[in-house]
Every structure is written in structure tokens, then in C-alpha cells.
Amino acid sequence: MEQPEGFKVKGKEDLVCRLKKSLYGLKQAPRQWYKKFDSFMIEHRYQMTTSDHCVFVKRFDDGEFIILLLYVDDMLIVGQNSDKISKLKKELSKSFAMKDLGPAKRILGMSISRDRKNRKLRLSQESYIEKVLKRFNMDKAKPVSTPFPSHFKLSSKQSPTRDKEKENMTMVPYSSAVGSLMYAMICTRPDITHAVGVVSRFLSKPGREHWNAVKWILRYLRGTSKMSLCFGGGKPELIGYTDADMAGDLDSRKSTSGYLITFSGGAVSWQSKLQKCVALSTTEAEFIAATEACKEMLWMKRFLQELGQEQHKYILHCDSQSAIHLSKNPSFHSRSKHIDVRYHWIRDVLESKQLQLEKIHTDDNSSDMMTKSLPKDKYEFCRRAAGLLEPST
CATH class of the missing domain: 3.30.420.10 (Ribonuclease H-like superfamily/Ribonuclease H)
Structure with a gap:
């Protein structure tokens, strides 16, 4: 690494620092990676969208286009011409060590399936939800029809007040369960958004009733884990x-x-x-x-x-x-x-x-x-x- 500004030693300005820490552990690592990738895309005449700086678009003279989506070091490429996509992949592989996994089937825990005949695309997190249910011993629970019934009236008054109650609740993986639900909610499950939003208000001091509400959401997912977000309808x-x-x-x-x-x-x-x-x-x-x-x-x-x-x-x-x-x-x-x-x-x-x-x-x-x-x-x-x-x- 080049010597940081203000830390140069007189007479040794031409020397470089030996990096003992891995690149992933540095605060500037994500920024430097993005700058490198951005310069590559600009060099190949791709335009960064102002709405999302991790989406790059290139339009060709024949009216075709390629859209590249970057998420840390995962990429999705969308285009009308497979030859042009292959050419982009070759150029990328020259500058970066990368794997070509072919047509997109999975990304970030979501499975992607296409029905080309009916022109539909589906996003599903079935495998992720099944893992979550198994992790919290809810894989054999009785399913319910809604994620948050009206009989749940959650408030901070239901948080534990006695020492024994507090001690019992420390054994309950409340935060972990809510965090797992949040990832499903953010990606493909808008139907549990309100329920997860309510239970997440009590992360600091969850009570038994709050935990019952979380388990109810898991029971709802037990019955709807195969559901997918469908586009093209x-x-x-x-x-x-x-x-x-x-x-x-x-x-x-x-x-x-x-x-x-x-x-x-x-x-x-x-x-x-x-x-x-x-x-x-x-x-x-x-x-x-x-x-x-x-x-x-x-x-x-x-x-x-x-x-x-x-x-x-x-x-x-x-x-x-x-x-x-x-x-x-x-x-x-x-x-x-x-x-x-x-x-x-x-x-x-x-x-x-x-x-x-x-x-x-x-x-x-x-x-x-x-x-x-x-x-x-x-x-x-x-x-x-x-x-x-x-x-x-």
C-alpha cells in the first residue's frame, strides 16, 4: 500500500507499506472495490443510473440493451442478445477473477424460476424459510391462515418486570428469529411486513406474549413457505x-x-x-x-x-x-x-x-x-x- 497522507517518513517517500490485515477488514475496501468496478464499466461505455449507483446500463445502436446489477461481488446481467452478454462476461473475466454460473437460478438466498411459455418470472425463498423453521423448531408446527391475528395486542406493558421472567426470556432467541423473518420480509414476502414491523418494536425487552406473536408468524410461514413473488401477470x-x-x-x-x-x-x-x-x-x-x-x-x-x-x-x-x-x-x-x-x-x-x-x-x-x-x-x-x-x- 502507498504510505497514508501525513505519515510519510523523510527520505523514504518512495517506499510502500506492507499490508498485514486482509483487504476485507479495511474500512475503505468496499469503496475501493466499487471505484475499480465503476471505472471498468465506464471504460466499456456503460452508464451508471443516478437512481441506483449499482445498476449500469448500455444501449446499443441497434436498439438492444444490457443491464448489469452489482451487489457487493455478485452480479446479475440482463439483456436481449446472448452474444453481447457473453462478450461482456469475457471482458469482465479479463479484469476480475470471476465465475460464470450461467442463467440466473439463485441469488442472495432467492431462487429465480422462469416460465418462458407464459412469460412469467418467480422469486421464491422456500429453502431459506424451511431452514429458518427448522432452526427454531417450527418445521412441524400447525399452520395458520394469517400472520398477525387481531387478538394480539402487543405493548411494552407485556415486557418482563420480574428477574425470573427476564432470566427466562434471555433463553429465548427472540432477536435472532425476528432478524431471520426480516430478511424474508425484505426480499420476497410483503405479506408479513406489518407483523414483523410490530414484533421488532420489542427487541430490547421481549416478553412471553411477544414471543408467541413471533411463533405465530413462523406458523404462518409453515403453511405458505412455497409461495413465490410472481411477475408477468x-x-x-x-x-x-x-x-x-x-x-x-x-x-x-x-x-x-x-x-x-x-x-x-x-x-x-x-x-x-x-x-x-x-x-x-x-x-x-x-x-x-x-x-x-x-x-x-x-x-x-x-x-x-x-x-x-x-x-x-x-x-x-x-x-x-x-x-x-x-x-x-x-x-x-x-x-x-x-x-x-x-x-x-x-x-x-x-x-x-x-x-x-x-x-x-x-x-x-x-x-x-x-x-x-x-x-x-x-x-x-x-x-x-x-x-x-x-x-x-
């Missing part, structure tokens, strides 16, 4: 749904914001999150949720445009007529002036016609499962709308 259009649950948190009385964004029949982005402030009305809670969904929708819109995917209009669906009215009109100032200025940003977005906010009936709002416990029938509807299907479907 709808038009290649970006469609957003937003919802809020008023004062859902029993401790702080904060509301929960949720959104679900789909593309080509499958969910591509989802979130269930406690709002930063206590909402004073359902209108305010829905208005804040719509603003958060709007931010994500705009990013997804820009990202798709950089990949060359344009559409006529971008619609975000909300089931609150009053929140839609508030986002389009600065009326009722006395009732809304206390709302943080940052949430009024949605008005500028709608005025500039970057997005459209439209009313949807509550029964058709698939983001409902992001904010609250639902009956089985409504829950299954939301799940299907998000593109989560059984293998036979």
Missing part, C-alpha cells in the same frame, strides 16, 4: 397503493404508514412503518402515509425511466377522500397548519403532474395488509394483488 406499469392505521401503536399512539408498489403484476417495493409524530385525525395519518408513498413512487418512476421504461401516467391509490382533498387543495388551513411542512411537499408533486393521487375503495386497497390485522378473505385478496402465489397458480 399484469401490464408492465408502476402502480402504487397507500394506507394508514390510526393510532395503531398502543404505547406511543403513533399511526402506521404503509405502501405497496407493484409492477407487471408483482410487488417491487413495500413498507410498514410507524409515523414520526402522533396524528390528530385519520385524515392526517392518511396524508402523511400518502406523502411517504409518493417519495418512493417518484424514485421508482425515475429508476424505470433510466432503464428505458416509460408509461403514460403514474397513479398512487389512496382510500381516504379527505387526505386526497387535503393533498390537492391548501384549504382547511386551521385544521392542517400543525402538520409538518415536509408532508405538504406532496402538493407540489401533484401540481406538477409528476404523479396522480386517486381514490380507491377500501375493499380494493391491497396496502391494507401493511398497516393492520385483516380477516382471512381480505388478507388473501391483498396477497394475490401483491403477486404472491402458490406454485400451482
Whole structure:
């Protein structure tokens, strides 16, 4: 290594330092790796997308394209011409030690399957979920139909107070189980987002009832482990749904914001999150949720445009007529002036016609499962709308 700036020894400026620590252990290692890879891609006339700096695109004169996605040192390459993809792989192998694993079948614990006849693509984490169930001795548990039933009313009051209770709970792998569920939730399972969000609030002091809720989620996964996120069942259009649950948190009385964004029949982005402030009305809670969904929708819109995917209009669906009215009109100032200025940003977005906010009936709002416990029938509807299907479907 070159001598660090400010540590050069007089008369020995031309010497280099001997590196005793492995490269992976250095703070600058990821940055240096990315800079090296970025310079290679620019050299071969690939453009980095501004929306995601780990996605590179190259368009050829004949109208074809190649998209390369980098995740640390794993790569996915998408293109229309296999010869051009092979050429890129050869160039990569000249500069980097790499393995060509052929057509993508697995990445980051997700299995990828294609049905070329019906033009569908599926993402599944069945093997990962099975490992998690086995790890926590839930592989033979009795399945349940929903991940978070209404009889669970979790709060910090259920945390252990006596020493013996605290000692018993230290033997329970609560944090480990919630962390394992989070990875499934982030990758392919939007249906457990709300449930995992609730149980993750008690990581510091989990109680017996909190652990029962985690086991219930695992029981739900026991019955739905074969489900996969399916794309290709709808038009290649970006469609957003937003919802809020008023004062859902029993401790702080904060509301929960949720959104679900789909593309080509499958969910591509989802979130269930406690709002930063206590909402004073359902209108305010829905208005804040719509603003958060709007931010994500705009990013997804820009990202798709950089990949060359344009559409006529971008619609975000909300089931609150009053929140839609508030986002389009600065009326009722006395009732809304206390709302943080940052949430009024949605008005500028709608005025500039970057997005459209439209009313949807509550029964058709698939983001409902992001904010609250639902009956089985409504829950299954939301799940299907998000593109989560059984293998036979």
C-alpha cells in the first residue's frame, strides 16, 4: 500500500507499506472495490443510473440493451442478445477473477424460476424459510391462515418486570428469529411486513406474549413457505397503493404508514412503518402515509425511466377522500397548519403532474395488509394483488 497522507517518513517517500490485515477488514475496501468496478464499466461505455449507483446500463445502436446489477461481488446481467452478454462476461473475466454460473437460478438466498411459455418470472425463498423453521423448531408446527391475528395486542406493558421472567426470556432467541423473518420480509414476502414491523418494536425487552406473536408468524410461514413473488401477470406499469392505521401503536399512539408498489403484476417495493409524530385525525395519518408513498413512487418512476421504461401516467391509490382533498387543495388551513411542512411537499408533486393521487375503495386497497390485522378473505385478496402465489397458480 502507498504510505497514508501525513505519515510519510523523510527520505523514504518512495517506499510502500506492507499490508498485514486482509483487504476485507479495511474500512475503505468496499469503496475501493466499487471505484475499480465503476471505472471498468465506464471504460466499456456503460452508464451508471443516478437512481441506483449499482445498476449500469448500455444501449446499443441497434436498439438492444444490457443491464448489469452489482451487489457487493455478485452480479446479475440482463439483456436481449446472448452474444453481447457473453462478450461482456469475457471482458469482465479479463479484469476480475470471476465465475460464470450461467442463467440466473439463485441469488442472495432467492431462487429465480422462469416460465418462458407464459412469460412469467418467480422469486421464491422456500429453502431459506424451511431452514429458518427448522432452526427454531417450527418445521412441524400447525399452520395458520394469517400472520398477525387481531387478538394480539402487543405493548411494552407485556415486557418482563420480574428477574425470573427476564432470566427466562434471555433463553429465548427472540432477536435472532425476528432478524431471520426480516430478511424474508425484505426480499420476497410483503405479506408479513406489518407483523414483523410490530414484533421488532420489542427487541430490547421481549416478553412471553411477544414471543408467541413471533411463533405465530413462523406458523404462518409453515403453511405458505412455497409461495413465490410472481411477475408477468399484469401490464408492465408502476402502480402504487397507500394506507394508514390510526393510532395503531398502543404505547406511543403513533399511526402506521404503509405502501405497496407493484409492477407487471408483482410487488417491487413495500413498507410498514410507524409515523414520526402522533396524528390528530385519520385524515392526517392518511396524508402523511400518502406523502411517504409518493417519495418512493417518484424514485421508482425515475429508476424505470433510466432503464428505458416509460408509461403514460403514474397513479398512487389512496382510500381516504379527505387526505386526497387535503393533498390537492391548501384549504382547511386551521385544521392542517400543525402538520409538518415536509408532508405538504406532496402538493407540489401533484401540481406538477409528476404523479396522480386517486381514490380507491377500501375493499380494493391491497396496502391494507401493511398497516393492520385483516380477516382471512381480505388478507388473501391483498396477497394475490401483491403477486404472491402458490406454485400451482
